[in-house]
Amino acid sequence: xxxxxxxxxxxxRKKLRAILLTLSILIAFLIFGxxxxxxxxxxxxxxxxxxDRLVTVNRINFTVSMPYAYWSRVQAIDGVRNVSHASWFGxxxxxxxQFVQTFAIDAESYLDAYPELVFPEGQREAFINTRTCxxxxxxxxxxxxxxxxxxxxxxxxxxxxxxxxxxWEFDICAIFDGNTxxxxxxxxxxxxxxxNEALAFNQxxxxxxxxxxxxxARNDEVARAIDGMFANSPAETETTTEAAFNxxxxxxxxxxxxxxxxxxxxxxxxxxxxxxxxMVTAINERTxxxxxxxxxxxxxxxxxxxxxxxxxxxSLVGGLLGLGLAWLMISGVAEAAAAxxxxxxxxxxxxxxxxxxxxxxxLLTGIVPAINAQRVKIVTALGKQ
Amino acid sequence: xxxxxxxxTMINLRSIPQRAGLSLATIVSIALVTGVLLGFLAMSNxxxxxxxxxxxxxxxxxxxxxxxxxxxxxxxxxxxRLVEEAPGVARDADGxxxxxxxxYVIVDGTKRSSGTEANLPLRGVGEQALRxxxxxxxxxxxxxxxxxxxxxxGASVLREFSGxxxxxxxxxxPNEWVVVGIFSxxxxxxxxxxxxxxxxxxxxxxxxxxxxxxxxxxxxxEAIEDLRxxxxxxxxxxxxxxxxxxxxxxQAGGTAVLIExxxxxxxxxxxxxxxxxxxxxxxxxxxxxxxxxxxxxxxxFSGFAAxxxxxxxxxxxxxxxxxxxxxxxxxxxxxxxxxTLGSGFTQVVFSFAVTGGSVIAGMxxxxxxxxxxxxxxxIRSAYVPLLTVHRSE
Numbered sequence: 001x002x003x004x005x006x007x008x009x010x011x012x013r014k015k016l017r018a019i020l021l022t023l024s025i026l027i028a029f030l031i032f033g034x035x036x037x038x039x040x041x042x043x044x045x046x047x048x049x050x051x052d053r054l055v056t057v058n059r060i061n062f063t064v065s066m067p068y069a070y071w072s073r074v075q076a077i078d079g080v081r082n083v084s085h086a087s088w089f090g091x092x093x094x095x096x097x098q099f100v101q102t103f104a105i106d107a108e109s110y111l112d113a114y115p116e117l118v119f120p121e122g123q124r125e126a127f128i129n130t131r132t133c134x135x136x137x138x139x140x141x142x143x144x145x146x147x148x149x150x151x152x153x154x155x156x157x158x159x160x161x162x163x164x165x166x167x168w169e170f171d172i173c174a175i176f177d178g179n180t181x182x183x184x185x186x187x188x189x190x191x192x193x194x195x196n197e198a199l200a201f202n203q204x205x206x207x208x209x210x211x212x213x214x215x216x217a218r219n220d221e222v223a224r225a226i227d228g229m230f231a232n233s234p235a236e237t238e239t240t241t242e243a244a245f246n247x248x249x250x251x252x253x254x255x256x257x258x259x260x261x262x263x264x265x266x267x268x269x270x271x272x273x274x275x276x277x278x279m280v281t282a283i284n285e286r287t288x289x290x291x292x293x294x295x296x297x298x299x300x301x302x303x304x305x306x307x308x309x310x311x312x313x314x315s316l317v318g319g320l321l322g323l324g325l326a327w328l329m330i331s332g333v334a335e336a337a338a339a340x341x342x343x344x345x346x347x348x349x350x351x352x353x354x355x356x357x358x359x360x361x362x363l364l365t366g367i368v369p370a371i372n373a374q375r376v377k378i379v380t381a382l383g384k385q
Numbered sequence: 386x387x388x389x390x391x392x393x394t395m396i397n398l399r400s401i402p403q404r405a406g407l408s409l410a411t412i413v414s415i416a417l418v419t420g421v422l423l424g425f426l427a428m429s430n431x432x433x434x435x436x437x438x439x440x441x442x443x444x445x446x447x448x449x450x451x452x453x454x455x456x457x458x459x460x461x462x463x464x465x466r467l468v469e470e471a472p473g474v475a476r477d478a479d480g481x482x483x484x485x486x487x488x489y490v491i492v493d494g495t496k497r498s499s500g501t502e503a504n505l506p507l508r509g510v511g512e513q514a515l516r517x518x519x520x521x522x523x524x525x526x527x528x529x530x531x532x533x534x535x536x537x538x539g540a541s542v543l544r545e546f547s548g549x550x551x552x553x554x555x556x557x558x559p560n561e562w563v564v565v566g567i568f569s570x571x572x573x574x575x576x577x578x579x580x581x582x583x584x585x586x587x588x589x590x591x592x593x594x595x596x597x598x599x600x601x602x603x604x605x606x607e608a609i610e611d612l613r614x615x616x617x618x619x620x621x622x623x624x625x626x627x628x629x630x631x632x633x634x635x636q637a638g639g640t641a642v643l644i645e646x647x648x649x650x651x652x653x654x655x656x657x658x659x660x661x662x663x664x665x666x667x668x669x670x671x672x673x674x675x676x677x678x679x680x681x682x683x684x685x686f687s688g689f690a691a692x693x694x695x696x697x698x699x700x701x702x703x704x705x706x707x708x709x710x711x712x713x714x715x716x717x718x719x720x721x722x723x724x725t726l727g728s729g730f731t732q733v734v735f736s737f738a739v740t741g742g743s744v745i746a747g748m749x750x751x752x753x754x755x756x757x758x759x760x761x762x763x764i765r766s767a768y769v770p771l772l773t774v775h776r777s778e
Contacts, residue, residue: 020665024414027658031651060557061491061504063456063730064590096453158457166451201459232559248501252732254725255498266421267655270414274662277406281669 003302007310010286017278018314024274025318025361026325028267029354033326035260036350041341042256044182045246051216052081053113055245056209056226059236062245063088065205066235068196071106077225079218080211084109087192087207090158093144100140100154101187103207104195113210116179123148123174131194134170137185138177139338146172154188161198168195182343211239268361271318276365279311283369290373291381304374311366312359319358323351389686393694396677397670398701404673407666408702414659415706415754416713419747421655423714425648426743429641432725435735436637439573440630442606444517445473447599447616447624455489455598456730462486462594464622471615473608474601477516483602485513488586488595491731492557492579494546496724503724505542506578506731507557509586509596517600518570526551526566531582537566539576541734545724549579558589574633577724577734600629636728656754663758667699671766678769688767695763696756703755707748714747715739 012018056074058064065087074083084106091102107128111117119127119135127135134154136146146152153167160166170190177185196203213222223239230237240248250256283290290303327346334344401408447468452458465486468474475483488509493502508514512531515521529535538549548555555562562581570576587593603609606628613626627635671678678691719739727733 016668017665020661020668023661024658024665027654027661031654059493061493063491063504090457096451155451157452157454160459234558236558248503251496251499251501252503252726254723262424263421263651266417267658270417270655270658270662273410273413274665277410278665278669280406 003306003309007306007313010306011310011314014282017282021275021278021314022318022321025271025315025358026322028271029319029322029358030326030329031267031322032264032354032357033323033346033350034329035264036353037326037330037344037346038341039257039260040347040350041182041344042250043247044343045250046243048116048182049242049246050212051241052213052219053242054211054213054219054223054226054239055242056211056237056239057245058208059227059238062208064235065202065207066209066230066237068204068206070230070235070237071206071209073229074209074211074226077222077229079214079222079225081214082109082112082212083209084113085192085206085209086110086189087195087205088158089154089190089195090156091154091188092157093152093154096155096157098144100144102134102154103187103189104192105189106192107189110189110210113212116183117176118179119174119176123176127174130171130173131191132169132171133173134188134190135174135176136172136188138175139184139186139342140188141172141175142338143186146175148172148175159195159202160200162200163198164200168198178342180343181345184342186338186340186342210242268357272361272364275311275315275361276368279314279365279369280372283307283373286373287376287381290376291378294376294378295382300374303376304370307370307373308363308366311369312362315358315362315365316355319354319361323354327351386687386690389690390693393681393686393690394697396681397694397698400674401698401702404666404670407669411659411663411666411702411758412706412709414662415703415751416710418652418655418659418754419707419710419751420714422648422652422750423711423739423743423747424718424737425644425652426746427714427718427737427739428723429644429648430740430743431723431735431738432644432733433637433641434738435572435733436574436633436641436727437630438571439575440628440633441517441519442628442630443475443603444629445601445603445609445612445626446629446632447601447626448597450623450625452625454729455487456491458489458597460486460596460599460624462596464624465596465599467619467622468599468601471601471612471619473603473611473615475604483513483516485511485517485600486583486596487511487514487598487600488583488590488592489597489729490586490590492555494542494732495548496732497545497547498723503546504726504731505546506729507536507586508578508580509583510580511583514580514600517602518573518575520569520571520573521575522569523566524569526564529565529580529582532584533582534560534562534585535565536562536579536581537568538564539578539580539734540567540569541572541576541722541724542579543567544722545732545734560589572736574727574733577732599624603628639728640725652750656750660754660758663699663703663754664761666702667695667759667762668765670698671695671762671769674766675769678766679771682769683771688769691769692763692767695766696759699759699763700752700755703751703758704748706755707751710751711739711744711747715744 058066071085087104089102091100093100127133150172153169156166226239227237330346448458469482469484490507491504492507494505496503553564609628616624616626718737721737724732724734
């Protein structure tokens with residue numbers, strides 16, 4: 001009988017207790033895994049951002065537009081490789097509750113700015129060359145069951161056409177996807193000109209600009225040059241990196257990170273206390289046995305290691321089961337949630353952090369009982385009985 | 386019978402200190418689960434209270450049909466004039482209709498909590514606006530002078546966002562604006578707004594004489610139907626007509642429900658973990674008292690009494706945990722101010738509210754955990770074999 005067998009037998013000598021402890025550890029790691037995955041998707045805006053991409057918005061707020069003429073003026077700035085622009089359409093399909101994320105863009109420069117967008121053979125060209133084309137992200141197309149070649153009307157809850165309606169007819173001539181699973185393909189884009197020419201108001205205005213710099217090291221310099229160019233004009237601008245812009249937007253919803261930290265912290269405090277006290281009790285019950293082992297010649301450090309290994313094993317079993325269950329659950333809902341939480345998955349780093357936490361939990365809950373076990377005095381322990 | 390149950394229960398409860406560690410673990414774990422649930426409910430209740438505390442039955446809100454939010458809407462001054470003459474709209478003693486055409490644009494504010502920029506609503510209003518908000522008062526400074534770059538700021542904005550203190554200047558476009566007053570509307574959502582003179586903002590945003598929303602005082606809550614009927618018949622207007630109560634209730638729905646939809650499953654999942662912990666504790670409790678229970682049974686106590694004793698111990702630990710959790714949540718979170726992006730695409734400032742109803746929900750959950758955690762150990766203690774008393778450890 002080697003040490004491992006002994007550790008395993010000790011752990012499961014009271015089966016119900018071992019199962020209950022495993023269950024409570026499992027729950028904590030399940031919560032950790034699921035919330036970790038959501039958090040990764042939530043903050044992915046910052047990570048998916050390209051280093052060389054800047055966003056220029058109206059200084060008052062990003063919902064306030066700026067003149068179309070800004071687009072060509074920024075192209076002339078040194079250090080700028082590509083400039084594109086986009087405008088929020090406020091689109092919906094058939095019913096106002098069927099919200100569709102849609103942007104009016106300049107096709108060629110936009111696709112250049114976002115190399116992440118992947119088009120099937122020929123569809124990229126079809127989009128660029130078709131005035132009425134709507135390029136739809138794969139997740140969005142799946143949500144509404146749209147197919148290539150379909151003609152659909154999209155309504156805007158903001159804009160109106162000169163004919164008094166708010167409905168634009170589009171031909172779906174391209175369905176794009178992201179180059180990674182994390183990239184959200186849950187929106188649609190179409191030609192700015194097709195939209196602008198019909199507008200009843202706010203014509204020749206754009207929502208924001210996307211700038212690619214020639215070198216990320218020149219980002220600050222380019223941002224200052226752009227904002228300087230429009231200073232003291234009716235529409236002053238504010239230029240930040242795409243990552244900073246996305247982060248600020250995520251923060252508008254509140255301090256999600258702090259809330260998640262509270263929840264995960266509570267879950268781990270719970271198991272730390274439950275498992276910790278139970279392990280102390282469990283080892284106390286075995287004082288006599290440990291004394292016998294010592295009498296048989298087991299050295300104190302070996303007993304110390306065995307008790308510690310027992311709690312680490314328990315915590316790893318519970319942790320792995322919990323993370324496994326989290327993975328199953330997330331894989332299960334990922335498809336259904338693709339439209340609003342694209343790229344939901346249990347990332348490797350969440351899994352590895354979880355494993356690390358499991359080992360840490362095992363060590364923390366095992367250290368006191370291990371020291372107690374190591375210190376057991378044969379005479380007193382056996383004398384007790 | 387009852388004597389037996391009482392005696393066994395007292396023995397159980399008095400011996401809790403002998404199992405202090407595990408009993409404390411149960412209390413703390415149940416307290417944490419209750420705390421998480423109450424935290425989420427406090428968030429959701431606080432948000433809902435702010436929006437639902439805002440609407441008035443006597444005020445109609447009108448937006449361009451299909452626009453869904455003030456931000457998206459756009460209406461001409463002609464439509465405002467038509468509404469002023471519409472049926473159901475109240476007038477003051479001088480015969481002036483109580484109708485307010487308002488602009489709603491977004492400006493950047495810096496969140497104190499994160500230091501990042503967030504959307505704040507800047508409302509352009511005329512003099513009628515005040516008469517359509519009950520409880521409006523300037524708590525510091527003064528009202529803006531019409532026609533100037535002055536603005537007044539809601540008390541909630543001041544709490545959550547930096548740079549809006551009295552006397553500060555704010556740059557909007559090429560112009561500087563001065564904060565000349567702080568206003569309160571008794572905790573309603575308008576306190577999350579910044580107000581300025583409508584004509585100045587129409588200029589700044591090139592809106593001509595257009596507005597985005599129209600508010601009108603109704604002659605009575607029922608008059609909303611007259612207004613709706615008029616809107617359908619009148620070809621020159623195309624409006625969505627709602628009472629202010631309905632308008633804000635719609636806005637409260639989404640976010641508050643979402644918070645609860647996250648909070649409940651999380652709390653229930655954690656409750657399963659705590660349940661396992663409580664079960665484990667009660668199991669140990671029965672385990673260490675095997676001989677004691679067997680002795681009681683031997684001298685004539687019923688198995689039922691032993692079971693009740695165990696169950697009561699579990700319920701008491703759970704109830705203490707629930708109370709500790711509720712109290713801690715109340716002390717830590719009640720009244721804490723926070724803000725999130727509301728459905729108007731702007732920040733809504735609200736205060737966490739730990740309500741009586743949610744405390745009851747939390748206590749029920751705690752006691753349920755205690756019940757199921759104690760159930761199997763209680764049954765087990767009823768069937769302790771009498772021979773255990775003789776067995777030497």
